[in-house]
Amino acid sequence: MIDLGTTYLGHALRSPLVMSAGPLAEDVDAIRAAEDAGVGAVVLSSLFEEQLEIESHDLDRHLTRGTESYAEALSYFPAAEAYRLGPDAYLDHVARVKAAVDVPVIGSLNGVSSGGWVQYARLIEEAGADALELNVYFIPTDPEVDGSAVERMYADLVRDVRAAVRIPVAVKLGPFFSAMANVARRLVAAGANGLVLFNRFYQPDLDVERLEVTPNLRLSTPDELRLRLRWVAILAGRVDADLAVTGGVHDAVDVLKSMMAGASVAMMTSALLAHGVGHLGAVRDALVRWMQEHEYTSIRQMQGSMSQRAVAEPAAFERANYLRVLRSYALRAR
Numbered sequence: 001m002i003d004l005g006t007t008y009l010g011h012a013l014r015s016p017l018v019m020s021a022g023p024l025a026e027d028v029d030a031i032r033a034a035e036d037a038g039v040g041a042v043v044l045s046s047l048f049e050e051q052l053e054i055e056s057h058d059l060d061r062h063l064t065r066g067t068e069s070y071a072e073a074l075s076y077f078p079a080a081e082a083y084r085l086g087p088d089a090y091l092d093h094v095a096r097v098k099a100a101v102d103v104p105v106i107g108s109l110n111g112v113s114s115g116g117w118v119q120y121a122r123l124i125e126e127a128g129a130d131a132l133e134l135n136v137y138f139i140p141t142d143p144e145v146d147g148s149a150v151e152r153m154y155a156d157l158v159r160d161v162r163a164a165v166r167i168p169v170a171v172k173l174g175p176f177f178s179a180m181a182n183v184a185r186r187l188v189a190a191g192a193n194g195l196v197l198f199n200r201f202y203q204p205d206l207d208v209e210r211l212e213v214t215p216n217l218r219l220s221t222p223d224e225l226r227l228r229l230r231w232v233a234i235l236a237g238r239v240d241a242d243l244a245v246t247g248g249v250h251d252a253v254d255v256l257k258s259m260m261a262g263a264s265v266a267m268m269t270s271a272l273l274a275h276g277v278g279h280l281g282a283v284r285d286a287l288v289r290w291m292q293e294h295e296y297t298s299i300r301q302m303q304g305s306m307s308q309r310a311v312a313e314p315a316a317f318e319r320a321n322y323l324r325v326l327r328s329y330a331l332r333a334r
């Protein structure tokens with residue numbers, strides 16, 4: 001009997017497969033189908049700071065040019081308006097999903113600044129969410145704002161959300177920090193119970209004929225997993241928080257890699273948008289088959305087995321390996 005169980009944000013999950021925040025998580029039927037296909041938990045799509053009534057001074061509290069970033073933030077999910085729920089509908093949705101499924105339901109807040117909107121964390125908790133994911137999506141374009149101010153803003157926001165709720169809080173963040181490991185520790189010290197690595201930043205393209213910046217959102221490819229694997233492997237055992245992989249998880253081997261690197265869960269959105277929610281069942285079955293063939297009896301057995309602390313060659317995750325990799329390519333190419 002294969003045990004797919006894992007623990008994430010204080011909850012025992014029957015499987016490490018998690019549906020991450022996205023359009024499917026707005027649909028109660030899709031969430032029910034995900035539960036039938038073996039999902040361990042579901043993250044609802046985010047309630048955005050911009051959707052809530054905010055006082056401008058709240059926005060300015062941590063960022064000198066808060067309104068500039070706000071305007072930018074407004075446009076970063078091009079398809080957002082199409083399916084976003086307003087605040088009241090969002091809270092109703094949390095309650096409806098909770099009533100519909102038995103797996104843990106994780107609410108999601110998406111923003112950049114502390115302020116009145118953070119109180120929605122408590123309302124999401126009251127609506128029944130089992131945990132909260134805080135997606136901090138911030139593009140620091142202002143040359144006057146330095147890295148330490150940005151990091152402080154993240155930590156302050158996490159502290160404020162943490163103070164607002166009793167349920168576990170995970171922080172979803174991007175990879176663009178100069179000292180990722182230190183930032184991870186600071187966020188955990190500020191109260192994060194989990195880190196979700198990494199946000200996929202929407203990247204605008206340029207239309208050279210029409211001289212326009214074209215917003216488009218591409219689904220991920222499995223190549224994107226590597227960045228996540230490296231940082232999960234580096235952080236596993238070094239931060240006192242659960243780690244989640246999001247970005248590039250498409251099949252069972254991607255899930256295995258995430259677990260071995262040290263993640264508690266592997267999240268999926270693009271793969272489910274591309275193949276349908278039923279894909280979760282196929283991934284779960286392939287996971288079980290692989291584990292049987294390789295004589296694993298549980299997910300826990302493999303978690304962290306290839307983290308930086310566990311592998312024979314820790315430098316493989318660092319610069320030391322860089323030159324060797326470049327050389328190996330040159331030799332092959334000849």
Ligand SMILES: Cc1cc2nc3c(=O)[nH]c(=O)nc-3n(C[C@H](O)[C@H](O)[C@H](O)COP(=O)(O)O)c2cc1C
Binds near residue numbers: 021046110199247271
């Ligand atoms: C259409 C779409 C909508 C999304 N909406 C949200 C959202 O509301 N909140 C959030 O934190 N992430 C959102 N995401 C990001 C996903 O949760 C996920 O982190 C990202 O797509 C990377 O995982 P993937 O490779 O499995 O797609 C969205 C992604 C897509 C494609």
